[in-house]
Each structure stands twice: as structure tokens, then as C-alpha cells.
Amino acid sequence: MATVSLRNIYKNYDSKRGKVEAVKDLNLDIQDKEIMSLLGPSGCGKTSTLRMIAGIEKISKGQLYIDDTLANDLTPAQRNISLAFEDYALYFHLTVRENLSLCLEAKKLQEDVIQNKIKKVSEMLGIEDILNVKTTALSGGQQQRVSLARALVRDPSIFLLDEPISHIETEKRYKILAEIKKINREFGSTMLYVTHNQTEAVAVSKKIAIMNFAELQQVGTRDEIYNNPINLFVANFVGEPPINIMKCKIASERDVIQLQAENSTLTFIPEEKTAKLLHELHLNEVVLGLRPQNIHIKKLSNTQKSMKGITQVKEFLGEDINLILKNGDHNFSVFCTTDMGFDKGQELELYYDPYRLHLFHPETEKAIRA
Numbered sequence: 093m094a095t096v097s098l099r100n101i102y103k104n105y106d107s108k109r110g111k112v113e114a115v116k117d118l119n120l121d122i123q124d125k126e127i128m129s130l131l132g133p134s135g136c137g138k139t140s141t142l143r144m145i146a147g148i149e150k151i152s153k154g155q156l157y158i159d160d161t162l163a164n165d166l167t168p169a170q171r172n173i174s175l176a177f178e179d180y181a182l183y184f185h186l187t188v189r190e191n192l193s194l195c196l197e198a199k200k201l202q203e204d205v206i207q208n209k210i211k212k213v214s215e216m217l218g219i220e221d222i223l224n225v226k227t228t229a230l231s232g233g234q235q236q237r238v239s240l241a242r243a244l245v246r247d248p249s250i251f252l253l254d255e256p257i258s259h260i261e262t263e264k265r266y267k268i269l270a271e272i273k274k275i276n277r278e279f280g281s282t283m284l285y286v287t288h289n290q291t292e293a294v295a296v297s298k299k300i301a302i303m304n305f306a307e308l309q310q311v312g313t314r315d316e317i318y319n320n321p322i323n324l325f326v327a328n329f330v331g332e333p334p335i336n337i338m339k340c341k342i343a344s345e346r347d348v349i350q351l352q353a354e355n356s357t358l359t360f361i362p363e364e365k366t367a368k369l370l371h372e373l374h375l376n377e378v379v380l381g382l383r384p385q386n387i388h389i390k391k392l393s394n395t396q397k398s399m400k401g402i403t404q405v406k407e408f409l410g411e412d413i414n415l416i417l418k419n420g421d422h423n424f425s426v427f428c429t430t431d432m433g434f435d436k437g438q439e440l441e442l443y444y445d446p447y448r449l450h451l452f453h454p455e456t457e458k459a460i461r462a
């Protein structure tokens with residue numbers, strides 16, 4: 093069993109530029125055998141968090157529990173954790189096989205046990221052909237696989253993976269993510285997968301923890317985060333193409349609350365409960381978010397409301413299309429799975445569901461939802 097719990101964890105660095113608060117009051121629970129992704133932009137504190145869990149960076153404040161045991165002062169070895177980093181950290185004067193066997197020899201395992209473990213992991217990661225090659229002779233992608241293999245071969249109870257596939261060719265990345273998931277199932281290990289890439293996070297784990305500026309923003313499944321972002325940052329950070337954001341004035345027309353985007357004819361009607369909440373908050377303005385996937389070219393139900401836009405640009409996303417439209421001062425995107433052949437400058441009537449509108453407080457940027 094291996095659970096990891098972070099309680100009010102802080103990490104401060106003293107650097108030449110002064111004090112850096114890299115992680116602030118972080119609370120996070122990773123369940124036994126779970127893969128959790130830690131997702132966020134560069135510099136938000138992901139690597140610092142991972143290094144504190146591994147025991148190679150001191151925790152400035154707070155408690156780390158591994159299996160209900162306070163682990164702050166345990167050595168990395170006592171924690172039974174394996175790490176794979178973006179920058180490999182391999183022994184370059186050794187062959188791939190020697191890199192993999194080193195940590196197993198330290199555990200005083202039998203030679204045939206060691207070679208069997210190496211065989212299994214190297215087949216999984218497609219490096220069985222290069223086992224006798226010196227790691228200096230390998231490409232960046234191959235070195236990253238070896239680094240991953242070295243973490244996996246130790247069979248620890250916790251894996252910490254920090255951007256482990258960033259140097260691997262795009263088309264091979266998803267195969268490796270599938271292998272990581274398989275390893276998780278077969279070995280029953282608990283994993284924390286650090287990445288700045290939302291597609292990777294969604295592909296590798298059910299649960300995603302999102303960080304920004306040293307702070308945890310939200311933890312949830314892909315759907316929870318996508319459909320109920322807790323604040324404007326999360327709404328903007330997840331979703332491709334990015335969510336449409338518009339500042340709106342709140343107006344009331346015969347008791348119906350309307351959200352009017354400035355200098356355009358875009359008027360949105362929120363669903364009843366949210367409208368009531370907006371009314372109670374006495375706001376004049378609100379930030380509205382509407383995902384490109386939640387605007388439709390055909391009317392799908394009677395509860396849908398309409399909006400207008402003039403087509404500007406068609407962006408091809410593989411087989412899908414991001415159609416960009418304009419209304420007054422606002423550009424917004426609509427996600428289409430088929431090319432309906434619209435010409436530039438054509439006015440379209442579009443449809444959205446009132447309960448798909450995301451509303452955020454203009455100052456706190458927190459979600460407003462009933």
C-alpha cells in the first residue's frame with residue numbers, strides 16, 4: 093500500500109533575487125494505486141512539490157505523510173520512491189543495461205532476477221535493442237525512455253514522473269503513456285505524473301490537480317475540471333481550443349437577467365438559478381466563458397438560446413475545425429467536427445445552452461454558480 097498526503101506544504105527558496113515562494117499551503121491526497129497528474133504552467137511549483145515528496149528537497153513547512161507515517165525526515169531510500177525526470181539524470185559512462193541494473197544490484201538481488209526485471213521493463217518501453225549501448229550515444233527520446241525504465245525497474249511503491257516524455261517524438265508519446273498506465277495496473281504502484289501539457293494529463297490519469305503561482309487551484313476528473321472550472325485561470329488553462337471569454341454588463345429586462353457583451357449584439361441569458369444568484373450578488377459586470385464545443389451551428393433543443401456571428405477564419409485542427417466568428421468588438425470560436433463550407437463574411441445564427449455558460453466574478457475571478 094502507498095498513499096501520499098500533503099498537509100499545508102510550503103517551499104521557499106532563498107535565491108539571489110530574494111525569497112521565492114515556490115509552493116504555498118498545498119493540500120493534496122494521492123490514493124493507493126492511483127495515478128494523479130499535477131498540471132500547471134512552467135514555474136508554478138510542480139517540480140518543487142515532487143522533489144519534496146521524493147525527499148531530495150527539504151519541506152519548508154507542513155507535513156508529508158506516506159502511508160499515514162510522517163515522512164518529512166525520512167531519507168529518499170526509506171520512502172521507497174522512484175523518480176524519472178525530464179533531464180534524464182543517467183550515468184553517461186555506462187550502458188543502458190548497467191544504468192538499469194545499478195539500483196537493483198544495490199538491493200542485492202540475484203543476477204537472474206535482475207536480468208528478468210530489465211527484460212520486462214525494456215520490452216515495455218521498446219529499448220531492448222539498445223541495452224548494450226552507452227547512454228551518451230542515444231538520442232534525447234531514447235535517453236528519456238531509459239530514465240523512465242530505470243525508475244520503473246526498481247518496482248517501488250511510489251513513482252514520481254516529472255515531464256517524463258517531453259523529449260519523445262509526439263507520435264510515440266501516447267504509446268508510452270499507455271505503457272505507464274499498464275505498469276500502474278500491473279505493479280499496483282501509486283503515481284504522480286507532472287506535466288504542463290493538458291492532453292498528457294487527461295491521457296494518463298483520471299484525477300488531475302491543477303496548480304498556478306505556487307497554489308493548488310482545483311483537483312478533479314477531466315470532466316469536473318472542464319465542466320465546472322473553479323476559477324477563470326482553470327477555465328482558460330484547460331480546453332482546446334481555449335474557452336471564449338467575454339466581459340459582460342448585467343442588465344435586467346422585465347425581470348429576466350441578460351448578459352450584454354460590450355460593443356456587440358451578443359446577449360446571453362443564464363439559467364434561472366444562476367440568474368437569481370447574480371441578482372443577489374448586486375454585480376454590474378460579470379466575466380462570461382463559453383467553450384467552443386458548447387456553441388452549435390444547428391439548434392439541438394428548445395431550451396437553447398441563439399447568438400450571431402460573422403465568419404472570419406477557419407482553423408483546421410486535424411479533422412476538426414475551429415471556426416472563428418466576429419460580433420462587434422468580440423471574436424469567438426466555435427468547434428465543428430465537419431466543414432460546413434461557410435464563406436468568410438457570412439452571418440451565422442448559433443446556439444448555446446444557458447446551463448453551459450460559465451460565469452466568473454470580475455474581481456476575484458472565482459466561478460459563480462448556483
Ligand code: ADP
Nearest residue numbers: 105107112114133134135136137138139140141
Ligand atoms: P515547475 O516545475 O512548475 O516549472 P518549479 O517547482 O521548478 O516549477 O519552480 C517553482 C518556482 O521556484 C520558480 O519560480 C522557480 O524559479 C523557483 N525555483 C525552483 N528551484 C529553485 C531553486 N533551487 N532556487 C531558487 N528558486 C527556485
Ligand code: MG
Nearest residue numbers: 138139140254
Ligand atoms: Mg518542472
